[in-house]
Amino acid sequence: MSSKFIVALISVVFPAMPAFAQQRLPPHATxxxxxxxxxxxxxxxxxxxxxxxxGSQxxxxxxxxGQVQQASGPTAFTVGTPTAVAWVLPPPGGSWMESVVRDQDVLYGYYHSEVTSPDCDNNGRVRPRIGAARSTDEGRTWEDLGVILESSELSLCDTPNQYDDGGVGDFSVILDADRTYLYVLYSSYGPSLASQGVSIARMAWADRDEPEGALAVWQSGLWLPASASTDSDGATAWTYPAGTPIYxxxxxxxxxxxxxxxxxxxxxHWNTYLRQYVMLLNHTSTVAFNQEGIYVGFSARLDDPGSWTAPQKVLSGGGWYPEVLGxxxxxxxxxxxxxxxxxxxxxxxxxxxxFERLPLTSPLRKKSQGRSGPGAQ
Structure with missing residues (x-):
């Protein structure tokens, strides 16, 4: 009997275990x-x-x-008194600097701003949007680079929401490992339930100095670009697709x-221990932004928004804007x-x-041991 025949026979009688026989559970945070x-x-x-x-400061x-302050020091826990940053020309609607990315001796900042909706007549609500800025003096002075993402949906002028009648904002950005794309994870408050939640867009890092119209929004598995038009003054206006929320x-x-x-x-943030990206999230139970809890999700890839794990609860209640400091x-x-x-x-x-890595599990082994937990017969 030839060796080839023996190998073939063994492969039929004892087929290889499928690649999915063992899976690692999502990480855990406490x-x-x-x-x-x-x-x-x-x-x-x-x-x-x-x-x-x-690395000295x-x-x-x-x-x-709507005002940004800056402080510095030798460690994150020993910084001096904060001072207000200066703007060459401040963005309309104030600025909340939510993310900063260093590129050699230039800092790129990404801010949330809040303007009154042109669709509504002084209803006491705002329409947030996201902009970009640049600093060449270590963040003391900023040049506004314009709005890089805003909602294409009309505002809901008679909303019961305490703060927003539409718009996008309350976000975070991160640059991928090879510095090809900047990813923006943002909150959407538009009138359509289908667009509400946490969505994602990305911009080629090469476009960082001219970012208006450069973001592509993730929608139904595709990265869709903004579309350009010309307003009555001859200026270019950008319309961004509504995103498909990750959450x-x-x-x-x-x-x-x-x-x-x-x-x-x-x-x-990128977690060096897990070798994964980690997203912390607020979760609200009311239109007044009452905090139900803080949650966490994990993903190994920024370019696959569908890979984010189901959110795990970290804390009941809590304050807004959860974030880490490494x-x-x-x-x-x-x-x-x-x-x-x-x-x-x-x-x-x-x-x-x-953060903890959880052990490998075997679905086949678990099945052979029977069901457990709620609903087990």
Whole structure:
């Protein structure tokens, strides 16, 4: 009997186990109480950190009431008194600097701004949008590069929502590992339930100095570009597609009964221990943004938005704008952290967040052992 025949016979009688026989469960995150600390300035948005090129100084940007402040020091926990940043020409609607990316000696900032909707007549609500800025003096002065993402949907002028009648904002950005694309994870407050939740867009990093119209929005599995038109003054206007949410709302931000069920305000970082991206999320239960809890999701790939895991609850209630601060000297920021990191909400931290890899599981073995847990017969 030839050796080839024996190998073929063995492969028929004992077929190889399928590739999916073992799977790793999503990571897990827990909070560990720690001494309370706060950022150097008050914050009502995400607060980015960025290190100097030589790793000797870290800067933190905090924003409140549409004003940005900057503080710096040798560590993230020993920074000086914050001072207001300057703008060459400030963006309309104020600015909340939610993310900052270093590119050699240039800083690129990404801000949330809030303008009155042109569709509504002074209804006491705002229509947020996302813009970009550039600094060549380590963040002390910023040049506005324009709006890079806004909603294409009309505002809902008679909304019961306490703050927003539409728009997009409350976001976080991260640059991919090979610095090809900048990814923007953002909250959508448009009138359509299908568009509400946390969505994602991306821009070629090569377009960072001329970012208007450069973002492509993820919709139904495709990255769809903005479309250009010319307004009455001859200026180019950009219309962005509505995104397909990674984490969709289940009840509208504009529900007449005041009850909402929606994720918003993501913050994202690369976790060096998990070798995955981690997204922290707010979850609201009302149109007044009452906090139901803080959640976390995981993904190994930015370019596959469908790969994000189902959100896991980390904390009931809590404050807004959950984010991490990595603890590694000269590299830990809100965009990079390890197994343990500081956990902040609205600029205050009284806990560490610890990430754990869960063991491999075998669906075939679990099936042979029978069912367990709720509903088992």
């Amino acid at each position: 909070l560990i109480p720690a001494a309370e600390i706060s950022l150097p300035g008050p914050a009502d948005s995400n607060s980015p950190f960025v290190w100097s090129l030589d 870290v800067q933190v940007f905090t924003s409140i009431d 969709p709302a289940r009840r509208s931000w504009h529900s007449a009964d005041g009850i909402a069920d929606a994720f918003w305000g993501p913050s994202i 603890l590694d000297p000269a590299s830990g920021t809100d965009k990079e952290a390890g197994q343990e990191a500081r956990f902040y909400m609205t600029g205050h931290s009284s806990a560490l967040i610890r």
